[in-house]
Amino acid sequence: MPRQRVSNEDDIKAYRLLAKKLGLKMTPQRLQIFDALMSMKGHPSAEDVFEAVRPKVPSMSLDTVYRTLALLEHHGAISRVQHADDKARYDSETRRHCHLVCTRCRAIEDFYWPEIEELQAPDETAQWGKIERRYLELRGICRDCLAKDARQ
Ligand SMILES: [Zn+2]
Ligand SMILES: [Zn+2]
Structure with a gap:
């Protein structure tokens, strides 16, 4: 039985610490994106993250989500799962x-x-x-x- 990843307050705290260590500025929008990614299992796409964040941050744009995820990937904080027949999905398990x-x-x-x-x-x-x-x-x-x- 595969282990299910359970997101909790500790994960989110750990992630905030990581962002700080990477020197990423923690804007409220980025924070919402981090938190959404951490609490979603199943390797969400950028669109999934966008849908999860939008009710909390109506001003959020899909472009901001794309750019933030790309930035996190660039810093090695998350990875991208790419299948030839599917769009990019993001993975917060490092x-x-x-x-x-x-x-x-x-x-x-x-x-x-x-x-x-x-x-x-x-x-x-x-x-x-x-x-x-x-x-x-x-x-x-x-x-x-x-x-x-x-x-x-
Ligand atoms: Zn299935
Ligand atoms: Zn994974």
């Missing part, structure tokens, strides 16, 4: 992890598999060049979508 991707509803869930760091990679990967990072993506149908099928 520890190494892998993804479970539902091909139906596009939900992305984290899972942790530190053992892949120690696995012996096939020989051809050494011939290809130097591996710097290992990441695994498992695709399939998530439990929610399976449950929907079962009900039909």
Whole structure:
């Protein structure tokens, strides 16, 4: 069972500290974007973050959300999950992890598999060049979508 990330006050506090360390100015708009990203699981897109923030900050523009997320990504505070067939989604989990991707509803869930760091990679990967990072993506149908099928 993948561990669900639970956002709480401590996460948000930690994030504010991180922003301070990176020297990012904490404007109220940026703060709202940070907080929204931290409290949303499932790797939201910029549009998802925008929708979450807009009721609280009616003056927020999608462009500000894009720029803030790009800035955070530039500083390594978040990462971008890019699939060839999907738009960019953002990930606030900075520890190494892998993804479970539902091909139906596009939900992305984290899972942790530190053992892949120690696995012996096939020989051809050494011939290809130097591996710097290992990441695994498992695709399939998530439990929610399976449950929907079962009900039909
Ligand atoms: Zn699904
Ligand atoms: Zn993730």
